[in-house]
Amino acid sequence: MTGSPVLEVRRLTKLFDQVVAARDIDVTIATEEVVSIIGANGAGKTTFVNLVTGYTHPSGGSIRFRGQELVGLPPREITRLGVCRSFQMPQVFSTMSVLENLMIAHGLSDRGRGAGLSALASRDRVEACAELLSVYRIEAYRDRPAALVPQGVRKLLDIAMATAREATLLFLDEPTSGIATEEKFAVMDIVMAALAERKATVVFIEHDIDIVERYGRRVLAFHEGGILADGPAADVLGDARVREHVTGRRRA
Amino acid sequence: MATLAFIVADGVIYASWLLIVAVGMTLVYGVMRILNVAHGSLYALGAYTAATMVGAWFQRGYAPLGSFALLLVAALVVGLVMGLILELGLLRFLHGRDEVVVVLATYATFLILEDVIQLIWGVEARPAPQPYSLLGTTTVGPLLLNNYDLALIALALLVGGVGWWALTRTIAGKLLLAVIFDREMAEACGINVRRVFLVTFLIGSVLGALGGASTAPMISVSRGLGVDVIVLAFAVVVIGGLGSIPGALLGAAVIGLSRAAAVHLLPQAEVFAIYLIMTLVLIVRPYGLLGHERLRKV
Amino acid sequence: MPARDRTGAALAGAFVVFVAAGFFLPSWAVSLVILSLARGIVALGLVVQFRSGLVSFGQALFFAIGGYAVGLAGLKLRLTDMIVLTVIGVAAATLLGAGLGFLMRRYREIFFAMLSLGFSMLFYGLLVKTETLGSTDGFNVPAPTIFGARLSALATRTLLYDLTVAAAAGAALAVHWYLGTILGRLDTALRDNEVRVEYLGYAPGRVIHVQYVLGAALAGGAGALTAMAVGHIDPSMAYWTTSGELVFVTILSGTGSVLAPFLGSLVFGLLQTYALQYAPSVWQMILGVALLAIILHLPGGLWSALERNRARA
Numbered sequence: 001m002t003g004s005p006v007l008e009v010r011r012l013t014k015l016f017d018q019v020v021a022a023r024d025i026d027v028t029i030a031t032e033e034v035v036s037i038i039g040a041n042g043a044g045k046t047t048f049v050n051l052v053t054g055y056t057h058p059s060g061g062s063i064r065f066r067g068q069e070l071v072g073l074p075p076r077e078i079t080r081l082g083v084c085r086s087f088q089m090p091q092v093f094s095t096m097s098v099l100e101n102l103m104i105a106h107g108l109s110d111r112g113r114g115a116g117l118s119a120l121a122s123r124d125r126v127e128a129c130a131e132l133l134s135v136y137r138i139e140a141y142r143d144r145p146a147a148l149v150p151q152g153v154r155k156l157l158d159i160a161m162a163t164a165r166e167a168t169l170l171f172l173d174e175p176t177s178g179i180a181t182e183e184k185f186a187v188m189d190i191v192m193a194a195l196a197e198r199k200a201t202v203v204f205i206e207h208d209i210d211i212v213e214r215y216g217r218r219v220l221a222f223h224e225g226g227i228l229a230d231g232p233a234a235d236v237l238g239d240a241r242v243r244e245h246v247t248g249r250r251r252a
Numbered sequence: 253m254a255t256l257a258f259i260v261a262d263g264v265i266y267a268s269w270l271l272i273v274a275v276g277m278t279l280v281y282g283v284m285r286i287l288n289v290a291h292g293s294l295y296a297l298g299a300y301t302a303a304t305m306v307g308a309w310f311q312r313g314y315a316p317l318g319s320f321a322l323l324l325v326a327a328l329v330v331g332l333v334m335g336l337i338l339e340l341g342l343l344r345f346l347h348g349r350d351e352v353v354v355v356l357a358t359y360a361t362f363l364i365l366e367d368v369i370q371l372i373w374g375v376e377a378r379p380a381p382q383p384y385s386l387l388g389t390t391t392v393g394p395l396l397l398n399n400y401d402l403a404l405i406a407l408a409l410l411v412g413g414v415g416w417w418a419l420t421r422t423i424a425g426k427l428l429l430a431v432i433f434d435r436e437m438a439e440a441c442g443i444n445v446r447r448v449f450l451v452t453f454l455i456g457s458v459l460g461a462l463g464g465a466s467t468a469p470m471i472s473v474s475r476g477l478g479v480d481v482i483v484l485a486f487a488v489v490v491i492g493g494l495g496s497i498p499g500a501l502l503g504a505a506v507i508g509l510s511r512a513a514a515v516h517l518l519p520q521a522e523v524f525a526i527y528l529i530m531t532l533v534l535i536v537r538p539y540g541l542l543g544h545e546r547l548r549k550v
Numbered sequence: 551m552p553a554r555d556r557t558g559a560a561l562a563g564a565f566v567v568f569v570a571a572g573f574f575l576p577s578w579a580v581s582l583v584i585l586s587l588a589r590g591i592v593a594l595g596l597v598v599q600f601r602s603g604l605v606s607f608g609q610a611l612f613f614a615i616g617g618y619a620v621g622l623a624g625l626k627l628r629l630t631d632m633i634v635l636t637v638i639g640v641a642a643a644t645l646l647g648a649g650l651g652f653l654m655r656r657y658r659e660i661f662f663a664m665l666s667l668g669f670s671m672l673f674y675g676l677l678v679k680t681e682t683l684g685s686t687d688g689f690n691v692p693a694p695t696i697f698g699a700r701l702s703a704l705a706t707r708t709l710l711y712d713l714t715v716a717a718a719a720g721a722a723l724a725v726h727w728y729l730g731t732i733l734g735r736l737d738t739a740l741r742d743n744e745v746r747v748e749y750l751g752y753a754p755g756r757v758i759h760v761q762y763v764l765g766a767a768l769a770g771g772a773g774a775l776t777a778m779a780v781g782h783i784d785p786s787m788a789y790w791t792t793s794g795e796l797v798f799v800t801i802l803s804g805t806g807s808v809l810a811p812f813l814g815s816l817v818f819g820l821l822q823t824y825a826l827q828y829a830p831s832v833w834q835m836i837l838g839v840a841l842l843a844i845i846l847h848l849p850g851g852l853w854s855a856l857e858r859n860r861a862r863a
């Protein structure tokens with residue numbers, strides 16, 4: 001299922017003074033792949049996502065998205081190019097309603113630079129966003145302020161906002177963290193189904209290996225800032241070094 | 253080059269009382285994140301109280317040198333009383349509110365106190381020049397310096413020095429620094445932040461009042477004192493860096509000297525010069541010349 | 551949305567009422583309303599900024615620019631048409647606001663407030679030391695004309711009043727529309743989560759820049775109207791206490807509606823008139839107590855009290 005490369009990362013390095021947060025990372029991700037990133041805390045997973053999405057600047061290396069160099073661009077430019085992300089701690093507009101949150105995301109995805117002076121709550125937009133809310137099964141909360149909805153709903157809202165734009169490449173940072181174990185699969189089902197329709201390339205960071213096994217076809221295992229293993233899920237999860245440093249010695 | 257000597261002398265004297273006032277203000281901001289506009293009122297209250305006490309003292313014919321002690325007493329009383337009233341009566345209810353809203357609350361307090369001062373002391377000036385002439389003069393080259401001014405410089409250096417030493421070398425000071433850097437962590441480590449706040453605010457208030465009390469013999473203690481001072485203290489603190497005592501020293505020096513230069517060379521440019529410097533500093537180094545960026549927690 | 555219709559209708563109604571009242575109100579009341587509505591226009595700009603969590607401690611800068619633009623246009627260019635002068639005031643302030651905005655957009659919270667204060671005091675300092683502009687005394691503004699005709703003092707005053715009411719209604723309507731657009735709603739979004747705005751593909755700084763220019767334009771127009779109404783301009787228009795008054799009105803009014811700043815400004819104006827007449831020595835104290843009361847007990851301003859009552863009714 002290899003398509004043309006969507007993301008090409010070469011020799012990506014990031015140093016915070018003496019701490020090596022990213023060590024010479026080389027990765028290529030192709031269109032419509034679903035990749036899972038695993039690794040212990042501090043292994044550099046979120047740093048990697050931060051680097052690609054422009055939150056931090058690398059100390060060295062290059063990041064090419066469909067051939068375009070991303071290093072040096074501010075996050076908003078990178079977003080406009082089609083690289084979107086959701087956050088580990090959901091980043092939402094706390095005093096605005098769930099629907100409004102989505103409408104803002106939708107409104108800003110409309111036309112490139114001119115987000116502007118068109119009405120926010122136009123009939124079309126309200127409909128489109130209500131539709132998106134029901135895809136993510138959170139339409140019941142549409143009029144509640146985002147700060148007052150359950151954590152899981154806020155998580156889904158964050159993801160929905162990230163997908164409001166027709167994103168080509170989507171990074172999901174721990175999409176199921178903070179969600180009760182019984183609900184994790186349900187949530188991931190919803191998210192993945194919604195994304196499959198879009199033909200988006202998805203990269204998600206996860207700690208829960210069950211989720212990784214079920215949804216990640218390819219796995220990147222991070223360790224101490226570098227990539228320890230990269231390949232099909234079964235191979236990587238069975239790799240001895242990955243067992244030692246990331247997943248722990250588990251059932252055979 | 254006599255003018256230069258005058259400028260430096262005047263500048264240093266201005267800088268001295270500005271420093272005493274500014275240290276209080278910057279300390280309160282550093283620890284409590286409160287930009288206290290009412291600090292100007294504390295200055296005015298200190299000045300008026302000192303003037304009244306000194307006036308009464310000399311009227312009764314007590315020992316002249318005792319008036320110096322009176323100035324300090326006035327500062328202490330005003331600082332402690334007003335400090336307690338403000339912190340316990342108002343500021344603790346604003347804990348956690350947006351910084352700018354707190355500034356507005358202190359501005360409201362300033363407005364109230366301005367009228368209170370006028371109600372108590374009326375509109376006429378309260379001169380208290382007697383202590384100013386008690387210490388004699390010193391001649392340095394073309395300069396005829398009043399020893400009171402020299403004492404003021406010494407006082408300022410004492411305040412700055414003791415303040416800096418106390419912050420960096422004593423345990424209490426280190427507690428304060430901890431709160432300045434990270435309030436939440438400090439609290440998590442068991443530091444009683446509420447008490448630190450109260451003590452800090454009292455110290456700051458006393459210093460503000462001390463600024464007023466110590467300069468009362470040198471100036472015309474009259475209406476609008478607070479307004480003028482707060483504008484200057486504000487510029488000093490912003491230039492030096494909010495929360496930095498060495499910054500307050502630098503800021504006071506800069507403002508003091510600029511003001512002296514303007515007064516001697518181009519009088520109408522006084523306000524302009526001060527604000528030009530402040531604006532330039534804000535543009536180039538928003539955290540002040542010696543301040544540091546607060547780490548944003550994400 | 552029903553709320554929008556109500557605002558439009560309320561504005562239309564208020565416009566009619568005010569214009570009609572202009573013919574019956576005594577002269578002191580007419581002046582009071584002109585000055586209050588002008589102040590309300592400035593506060594409208596501040597309300598928009600406040601929704602993003604920003605407070606400008608130096609809005610008096612643009613207010614004074616508007617006033618001095620009128621004065622200079624009258625003095626040097628012999629322009630006295632009241633509509634032309636108002637446009638000049640708006641234009642001058644907008645230009646400066648657009649320029650300064652590039653700088654201001656990078657600041658937040660207390661630094662935004664301090665820098666805005668700095669610029670306004672800079673202008674004040676400039677005005678005070680400029681002899682040709684009358685230094686601290688300022689100078690008088692020639693009487694305004696309308697479409698070339700110089701009318702009687704009463705007619706001029708009434709026309710200026712009508713112009714102000716129209717400007718206020720127009721400004722309120724424009725801002726109301728703006729707040730319904732994506733850009734307008736971004737101000738609250740910005741306050742809630744700036745990082746998210748950036749990650750949705752929009753520059754937060756641009757939102758602030760637009761708001762800043764909007765505030766400048768409004769303040770400039772208000773300054774022009776005030777200068778013509780008072781007939782005199784002086785540097786105090788740029789002093790920090792003027793900015794303080796404007797901020798006070800903003801807090802007093804609350805941000806709940808575009809009508810709020812006008813309500814707050816009228817209340818302020820009435821309070822000021824009566825206080826200065828009957829209790830001038832405690833006027834500042836009254837202001838201070840009122841401000842504290844709002845901050846502590848009614849953070850949403852007078853408007854929120856109104857809404858609460860209406861909800862209960």
